[in-house]
Amino acid sequence: MNGLSDNLELLTPEFALAGLAFLVFTVDLFLPKGRKGYLAWLSIAGLIALIVLSLVMLWDEEESLYNGLLAVDSFSLFFKVFFLGMGVFIILSSMDFVEHRLKYQGEFYGLLLFSILGMNLMAQSRELLTAYIALELLSFSLYVLAAYAKDSAKSNESALKYIIVGAVSSAILLYGVSMVYSTLGVTKFDDIAIGLAAATDVSPALWVGVGLILVGLMFKVSAVPFHMWAPDVYEGAPYPVTAYLAIGSKAAAFALLLRLVGEGFVPAAERWEQWQLVFAALAAVSMLVGNLVALAQKNLKRLMAYSSIGHAGFILAGITALSTNSDLASNGVMFYLVGYSITNMVVFAALISFFNMTGKELITDLGGLADHQPFLAACLGMGLFSLAGLPIFAGFTMKFYLFTAVATEGFLWLAALAIFSSLISLYYYLNILRQVYIEPAPAGEGGGDLLEEYPALTRRPSLPMLTVLGSGVAAIIWLGVYPRPLIEAIEAASRAVMS
């Protein structure tokens, strides 16, 4: 019988993370105003320490806690490190913003840490309820963070929309859980796989239930037609939170989806073949709608939202191609998640520091950026090229890998569609680039010179930003030129799930 005490040490990173959050909250109470910046550095230090800790502790551990509620395996380790690292980047890139534009800094970082904890648990959980609670931990933090710019009507609105739609989706998900439970009596992924494989004349409630669970997750990854919240929330939320939405929560949801499908569906081979079409359809619609609507956007955040919908479509195509006979697809999905998140990180970091300088977020505001912020422009450019999937950046290799996987699993049409829609995406990415490099700087509101109006434009981006941008660009080029080390790690990770 396994109780609380049962090899609990494997959860040390999680407890430590929660502890770190509490620490931030408490330190916040004693820090004088204006010194709150330390909290960011504190959490960064903590996160880095946690990365090291988890690597040391959990290196090739293959354990399943609480008779299979939680998995401590290379998959969860991979994502743990990934999420923690992303957390570091997010905090770095949000420091200036939080300091100058938000109140309650301590709570901001605390909630951020909690949400990271939620993401870690999502990647670990192997049971529906656990997954759901972890997901709610993430979502709640995000609801709050989205509303964090309290006085901004847009921020409130986005939070309201987010929480309402989120609650509905989680209700639907839960209803699905209840249906699955009422037919199979189980909620663990592997048991579901067994049930699916065995199920013959079982009541259709099972299938409908599975469908509803998918709805809940599709909402999280903002796949069409469950995507409509995304643009509004992205636009309304504070900039760093938007970045976090695009990078963290999406990745976490996909990690969960990957494990659910990998452990719960794929083993039931012939059932899975029936379900593949659902994913294919969702993927196709998402990539098309996302990229097409993005063509018509003027607001950078909103554009990034639609582009992220499109990318969700690509990743879903990868999920579609999951199969027992090769883990190419799961590798591809994970590779894509990493590459996409880092690239997005770079793009958002550039946009955030531009926002910090000017407080503008329209595409046309970027005019002439290359002249007064060459480094920023270069980073933005590389990021966009990478998102568009051009070499020598991560975007190319990851797309190539993923689409190859999709094609080899017999979904050549889907791969072709994905390639085509990434052509569409190239168009609006280039439009941003055109503003940055080709168009002259727009005149300020006063009709005067932009630089006089925003002297910040002449100064260098802040150190944390430079760190994020520099390391991020280095990373995407590295992934674009020689991804082998990462992919080998990924192969190890995906073997844990794709058994």
Place this chain on the structure above:
Amino acid sequence: MQWAWLIPVFGFAAAPIIVVFGRYLPGKGSWLSILAIGGGFVVFWFVLNSWLGASNATSGCFTSENTGLLTCDYERVWFNAGIVGAAGSVTLFWGILIDPLTIAMLGLVTFVALMVQVYSLAYMKGDPRFGWYFAVHSLFAASMLTLVLADNFLLLYVAWELVGICSYLLIGFWHERPKAREAAKKAFIVTRIGDVGLLIGILLIWREVGSFSMLDAFEAVRTGAMSEGVATASAILLFLGAMGKSAQIPFHVWLPDAMEGPTPVSALIHAATMVIAGVYLVARTFPLFEAYDAVPLLVVSIVGLATALMAATIALVATDLKRILAYSTISHLGLMMLSLGAFGYTAAIFHLMAHGFSKALLFLGAGSVLHSTELQETGEMGGLRKVMPLTAIVFSIGALSLGGIPILAGFWSKDEILVAVSDNRNLTFIVLTLFTALLSALYMGRAMFLVFFGPLKERNNQVHDAPIAMALPMVLLGVLALGFGLISFNWPGSFGGFGTFLFFGHGEEFHFKVWLGVLSIVMAVAAFTVAYLIYVRRSISLDGVRSRNAGILKVIENQYYFDEVYQWTVDHVVLVFARFIGYFDRAIVNDILVNGPADVTRKFGIMLRLHVTGNVSSYALGMALGSVGLGIFVWLRVA
């Protein structure tokens, strides 16, 4: 003999040197080019000599099955298309072919070119692009010599095109003059159209024979390896090229305008290089033409005759001196073609040479006239013999020679042609040919009398005769125009007459149809007398004739409206079509087929974004519908 390749190489070497270093050399390097062509002339004699001494035993020499002539062929690899020996690969050669035809042409070209260049020394003195002129000149001559020497079609085509481009450069030498510019363009493009035929013909032959060597082609025809259809087709295609270069109807339009170039250039073009290339090509590839039942030859003769007649009539009414000469050239080229078409191989080449010397002479004469008077309109000249006697004499020699006055070169060659035509073609041909001959005597007389006889206009009192550098070439050419005809006889002893030296099939001694000879002599003399009476004595007035045939006259004076028709076609067909395509590419391909889809996509995106209404209830609705859809799918597929 295998050193014959040196003849053109001199020129090819001289040209770039003059272009690059000319401005640093004394005399802008003109002497270099004269040296080059002179060297070629010298080598020519060696070649002739060694050919006379050669036999089947000599390396590379053999008696051709087609011509029955001693032919020598030397070649060196140029490049391989495809790996050597692999299936479907071809090897291309630098190759020279030497037989009497080649030798005759070599002599003509080197000599005339040399004369013209010497002449140009004085004529072009002080021109800003003096050096450039000589550079192109020697390139021109060199290309023509290559063309004459080539033993394979590829090399021939190469030289052919080079000749074309050089004529382009020389005709457009004074490119500041719009007329010169247009004339040059016209010359190149018109001949180029013919060249398309030539190239296609060559490729057709290659496709059949698998080699570009002319001898192989002839062999294939002789042995019947080349089918009649292909032989005929390729012959006619080659003839297209020849028509282009030799200004046969309907490609003749470029030649009259070509006089926009410096006059010596016209001399070269009309006498020794450009235009005779066509005739040479037909002669060179004669086996193709006379193969099977010689349909191509009929075409050749008809085209030749038509050209000769048409040009002669125009020359009769033209008033511009150089234009008269130009049309006379066309007319005589027509005669050569006619003769070839009538199996008059020897006659054609003979006439080619005789005409070459005479026409060079005439142009140089004309050149010296307008060098000193700066006039081209015959109307404003007259009586010039008083002020420039030498020119008058040599010009008259040339005119009489072309007019067919006995013992002058032109007489014999024309007579040969008449013989050939009378032997192998029907009466109409003979009559028309005679008529052409009559006309040519007439307009030659007209030109001669208008320019040099009659009262001298006072504005021409002060003009002087040609300087020595111009005079010398004219004299030498004059001598040839006088005496060249004599080589057609079989002299007791070594030389059996031109007919035994250069022939197709079997050599024949010089022979003479008395009635034809008499007839032509009478006609020629009559023609000149009439011309004298009209233009000098003024005892016959043409006004009556003019007024009665005003209509025809108008047509003729407008050169049968060829230019107008072509211009119209270019303006209203070619250019309109081109503009349409240009418009099509922008308006249809670009604006509709390219921007269209792009815009549609963007519009679609703009429309599609409306589904995100901003109202959270509709988002929930969307999710509900999505779930329902998913449920329905589940019902359909899974459950």
Place this chain on the structure above:
Amino acid sequence: MAWFVFISLAVLTIGGALGVVVTRNVVHAALALLVSLIAVAGVYLVLFAEFLALVQVLIYGGAIIIVLLFAIMLTRGSDYPRITDNKQWPLAALAALAFLGVLAPSFIINSVEGTQAQNASFTGIGESLFTTWAVPFEIASLVLLVALIGAIIIARSDDEEEEG
């Protein structure tokens, strides 16, 4: 007997629910919700889930309804007391019916019959709550914490914060 109880409870539940979604008065809606939730607690009793029924009454009937009423009071005046449905409600009704059309048959088709409702012992629940379900339990506590902090940060007005 049990049937009678069940049916009346079901009627109450659904009636209350309908009241929530159709009534034009916010306060009435809240009260209808209360009715419906209590009825649900009754349904739990029918299912021998006494503990859950208790929890239901306490948390929903107690806490949540009170909170909702507070919220209603605090947001009075927007267009209180009368509220209307938005324009898309017929579409919404159709969608909802379609959803029902997907759900209901899936329950009816080969459903298991003749099973007895059993009660689960408190001890058993407690046992597994603190062994098997320990992790979700802990996470849930964090969720509550996050919600708490968030609610405070968002709801409190900043002038107070300035002093603090």
Place this chain on the structure above:
Amino acid sequence: MNDFDQVAMLLLIVVPLAGAASMMFMPGGQSKEAWYFAIFIAAISLALSLVIFANYDYGRGGFQYLSSYEWLPGPLDIKLSLGIDGISAPMVLLNGIVLFGGVLVSQTVKYRTRDFFVLLFALSAGVYGVFVARDLFFLFFFYELAVLPMYLLIGVWGSSTDFGTFLRTKEYGAMKLLMFLVGGSILVWIGILALYSEASDLGAATFSLQGLAVLAETGQFDRNFQIWVFPLFMVGFGVLAGLWPFHTWSPDGHVAAPTAVSMLHAGVLMKLGAYGIIRVGMFLLPEGADAWMPVLISLGSVNVLYGAVSAMSQNDLKYIIGYSSVSHMGYVLIGIATLDNIGVAGAVLQMFSHGIMTALMFLLVGAIYDRTHTRDITVLNGLATRMPVNSFFFAIAGLASLGLPGLSGFIAEFMVFTGAFRTYMPLAVLAVIGAALTAIYILRLLARTFMGEADERWAGLPDASPVEMGVGAAFVGILIFVGVWPDPLLRVINVGVQTIPGV
């Protein structure tokens, strides 16, 4: 195999990349220094390509300078395997020459010079990569790499032109160009995926050209598969080769592009397309090629005629040359489509000679534009008297493009015709006629621009600068050399062409 042979290919790619990378860290703004450094890099890569070409052993033939590096083992098994054969060797040389020339004449670039050269080198590294890659992944990788800098190169350093009736902005040109090229490359991508998945169904999943070629030779790709996949490559690469009706990006791109970019774009980039069709399409899908060649040759003939005719009606120098390259690439396509060893060799030779020729033309147009600030041949006139040297160079280039014997263009076109006559005579006749049309617009251009009485507006225009003179002379030299003695190139090309299956 000495050490140099081992690393030669890698150097070829790395040198420009390293140049670009190191220039990034150069302080901006100092255009002269940037230019000198760029010349240095370009010179190195030119030297490399010369040495490599010179040492290619045509006697032995096949792929040489082989080198292979593990890049991604595991299921995908991608190797960075490099090497050149008789077809790619001349292309490498071409790229070296044109790049060097382009860099030299870019001394006129004063705005953000450093970034300009960075992008230029990235582009040329991509081009080198495509020519030497022996693995589909890397071929495609470098293919995209060669395409993407074009957007900024044109967008930032290009020029917008108002043609009265319509306007061509550099943004439009750049966007159109990139969308077309990437649009073509997605077809290629799909084709590659199809090949790979087919191969993995055959149990030999690989991206390596050799591996796939083996499958092709052993006839394991079944005919229908080849027939539906080949058009993907034909059109996909064809777009870059200016295949009609996907040519329209090219003239507009030229009109917008700066000089050096036009040189590389027309001189080298368009060759990538043709090269891709040969390297991927014909080597891997012989039956598909066989089935589709009639279509390709017809489109090629359309290219020739259409390009020539639309060039006739243009008044902008760059449009004329742009359309003429469309027309000349038509010969390349025809030559490829003949599937005849002479024809294909001719096509490859044409790729080389056209590369030099167009590069020279664009160089001179750039020179003229810098001086007169117009490219309108109805405004320009009589430049021959003002800048005789440039005019002379231009005349040579023009004559080469109208296929004048003694210049490289003739040999190539002649061989193409020869091959075409053996296989598709009627269309070959059309092509020959197209060659005659070329004369019309080239002479029109020469007459309008260089001949005639010079406007006093053009009085005192400086003639070719030393740089222009040097580059121009060199290019003219190459044109004449190849025209007179093509053997050094041809013997290499021949052995390459010989290895194409179905030729």
Place this chain on the structure above:
Amino acid sequence: MIDLVWFQLLSAVLFVIGLYGVMARRSAVLIVMSIELMLNAVNINLIAAASHMEGTGRFSNFDGQLIAIFIITVAAAEVGLALAIILRIFRNRSTINVDEINLMKW
């Protein structure tokens, strides 16, 4: 006795009503209420299933009830957070009608 299916149907109807409420109501507070209805439907379903496990041949367990407890917890938290946000919006915009809250669209 009463079969499982009846409870399930009850929950389905309740769920759908809640869903309708979310889609049709204008007042944010009422939307929150409707969400509560949906969650209750879930709970009914779970508990019914849980207590009908016995005797169906399937093993007995309490998971259903436990899940229900968790859901109630989370639901409570959700309501609190949602209402906080609603209050904030009411303070900034003095309306809680969701179709007037559409600054951001398309």
